[in-house]
Amino acid sequence: MxxxxxxxxxxxxxxxxxxxxxxxxxxxxxxxAVTTRRLAERIEYSQPVLYSHFRGKREIIGAVAxxxxxxxxxxxxxxxxxAKGPRARVAALAHAYLAFAERxxxxxxxxxxxxxxxxxxxxxxxxxxxxxxxxxxETLGGVAGDGVDPGLYTETFWAxxxxxxxxxxxxxxPPGDTEQRVELLVDRLAIVSDAxx
Amino acid sequence: MxxxxxxxxxxxxxxxxxxxxxxxxxxxxxxxAVTTRRLAERIEYSQPVLYSHFRGKREIIGAVAxxxxxxxxxxxxxxxxxAKGPRARVAALAHAYLAFAERxxxxxxxxxxxxxxxxxxxxxxxxxxxxxxxxxxETLGGVAGDGVDPGLYTETFWAxxxxxxxxxxxxxxPPGDTEQRVELLVDRLAIVSDAxx
DNA sequence: TCGGTTGTCTAGCGGTGCTAGGATTCGAAT
DNA sequence: ATTCGAATCCTAGCACCGCTAGACAACCGA
Numbered sequence: 001m002x003x004x005x006x007x008x009x010x011x012x013x014x015x016x017x018x019x020x021x022x023x024x025x026x027x028x029x030x031x032x033a034v035t036t037r038r039l040a041e042r043i044e045y046s047q048p049v050l051y052s053h054f055r056g057k058r059e060i061i062g063a064v065a066x067x068x069x070x071x072x073x074x075x076x077x078x079x080x081x082x083a084k085g086p087r088a089r090v091a092a093l094a095h096a097y098l099a100f101a102e103r104x105x106x107x108x109x110x111x112x113x114x115x116x117x118x119x120x121x122x123x124x125x126x127x128x129x130x131x132x133x134x135x136x137x138e139t140l141g142g143v144a145g146d147g148v149d150p151g152l153y154t155e156t157f158w159a160x161x162x163x164x165x166x167x168x169x170x171x172x173x174p175p176g177d178t179e180q181r182v183e184l185l186v187d188r189l190a191i192v193s194d195a196x197x
Numbered sequence: 198m199x200x201x202x203x204x205x206x207x208x209x210x211x212x213x214x215x216x217x218x219x220x221x222x223x224x225x226x227x228x229x230a231v232t233t234r235r236l237a238e239r240i241e242y243s244q245p246v247l248y249s250h251f252r253g254k255r256e257i258i259g260a261v262a263x264x265x266x267x268x269x270x271x272x273x274x275x276x277x278x279x280a281k282g283p284r285a286r287v288a289a290l291a292h293a294y295l296a297f298a299e300r301x302x303x304x305x306x307x308x309x310x311x312x313x314x315x316x317x318x319x320x321x322x323x324x325x326x327x328x329x330x331x332x333x334x335e336t337l338g339g340v341a342g343d344g345v346d347p348g349l350y351t352e353t354f355w356a357x358x359x360x361x362x363x364x365x366x367x368x369x370x371p372p373g374d375t376e377q378r379v380e381l382l383v384d385r386l387a388i389v390s391d392a393x394x
Numbered sequence: 395t396c397g398g399t400t401g402t403c404t405a406g407c408g409g410t411g412c413t414a415g416g417a418t419t420c421g422a423a424t
Numbered sequence: 425a426t427t428c429g430a431a432t433c434c435t436a437g438c439a440c441c442g443c444t445a446g447a448c449a450a451c452c453g454a
Contacts, residue, residue, distance in 0.1 A: 120369040163360030
C-alpha cells in the first residue's frame with residue numbers, strides 16, 4: 001500500500017514541477033518559448049511524460065491559470081481588506097489587479113489571454129476562477145449603486161480593468177499615465193455614499 | 198516605361214489579394230488556420246512570393262490590421278454622426294465599436310490582440326491607427342468632464358470597450374447582458390450637461 | 395525466481411515559418 | 425533577330441512545433 005502512496009506522491013510532485021517550470025519559463029521568455037521539448041528538458045524528463053500528466057500544452061496553460069487565479073484572488077482580498085472605506089477599497093482593488101497583471105504577465109496571459117481549455121462564467125467553471133470573481137464581487141458589489149445588479153456591475157468593472165491591463169502591457173496605451181486612468185475609472189464607476197460613518 | 202508601370206500595378210494588385218485572402222481565411226477559420234502554405238495556395242502562388250511582399254506572417258497581420266483600423270474609424274464616425282446629442286453619440290460609438298469587434302473578430306484580433314509589428318501610441322504610429330483613435334476622441338473628448346484630459350479620458354473609455362469586446366467574445370463574460378453593461382459604462386463614464394439646447 | 399504491469403524513452407509523423415539556389419521568363423541592347 | 429542580363433518564381437529543404445506509437449527497462453507481487 002505505502003509503495004503506491006509514495007508513487008502517487010512523487011507523481012503529484014512531478015506535476016507541480018511541470019506547472020512551476022512552465023510558469024517560470026513563460027515568465028522568463030514568454031509563452032512562445034514554452035515548447036514541449038524545452039519544458040521536458042527543463043524537468044529532465046522526455047516529452048511523452050508531459051502527456052501522462054496533461055492532455056497537451058493547452059492543459060498546462062490551464063493549470064498555470066488556475067494557480068494564478070488563486071493568487072489573484074488572494075492579492076485582491078489582501079489589498080481590499082487593508083483599506084478603509086468603500087472608495088479606498090475599490091481603488092486598492094484596482095491597483096492590486098493591475099499590479100498583479102504587470103508583475104505576472106505570463107500568468108495573466110494564461111488566465112485571460114490564452115486558451116487554457118477552461119470554462120468561464122459557467123456552471124462547470126473551476127472553483128479558483130469562480131473565487132477570483134467572487135473576490136472582485138465582494139468589494140465591487142458594494143459600490144454598484146441603486147438598481148444595478150452587483151454581478152453585472154462587477155463584470156463591467158472587471159472588463160475595464162482588463163482592458164487597461166492588456167492595452168498597457170502591450171504598449172498600446174502610452175505608458176506612465178496608468179495611475180490617472182485608474183483614478184478616473186474608480187471615480188466614475190464607483191458609487192460611494194458621502195454619509196460619514 | 199509603361200511596361201514597368203504595368204508590372205508595378207500588377208504587383209500592388211497581388212499584394213491586395215494577399216491581404217484580402219489572409220483576412221478572408223482568418224475570418225472563416227481563425228488566424229491559426231492562416232498558414233503561409235494555405236495562404237500561398239489560395240492566391241495560387243508559391244510561398245516565397247509572400248515574402249517578396251511582406252517580411253513575414255507578422256507583417257501580413259499588420260496589413261490586415263491597418264485595413265481594419267480604417268474601417269473601424271469609418272464605422273465609428275458613421276454611427277456618431279447619425280446620433281443627436283452627446284449622450285446618444287457616446288452610446289452610438291460604444292455600440293458601433295462592439296459591433297465591429299463582433300462582426301470582424303479576426304480583424305479585431307489583428308488590430309488589438311495579435312502582434313502585427315505595428316507601433317501604437319507613438320510618434321511613428323501608422324496613420325490609420327492614429328486616425329482610429331482620433332475618431333474615438335472626436336466624440337469622447339466632448340464628454341470627458343471638467344479637468345479631465347480628453348486624450349486620457351478616451352484611452353480609458355477605449356480600454357473599457359476593449360475589455361468588454363475581448364472578454365465577451367471569448368466567452369469569459371456571460372453572454373446576453375452586453376447591452377446593459379454598455380449602458381452602465383456610458384451612464385457612468387460620460388459627463389453630459391443636462392442643459393437643453 | 396518468474397510474470398506482468400507500470401513507467402519511460404527513442405524515434406517519427408505531419409505540420410509550422412522561413413529561405414537558399416536553380417530555372418525560367420522576358421525586356422532591352424546589339 | 426539574337427543574345428545578354430535582370431527580374432521573377434518555384435522546388436526543395438532547414439529547424440522547429442505539438443503530439444504519439446511502439447520498443448524497452450524497471451519494479452512489484454506471487
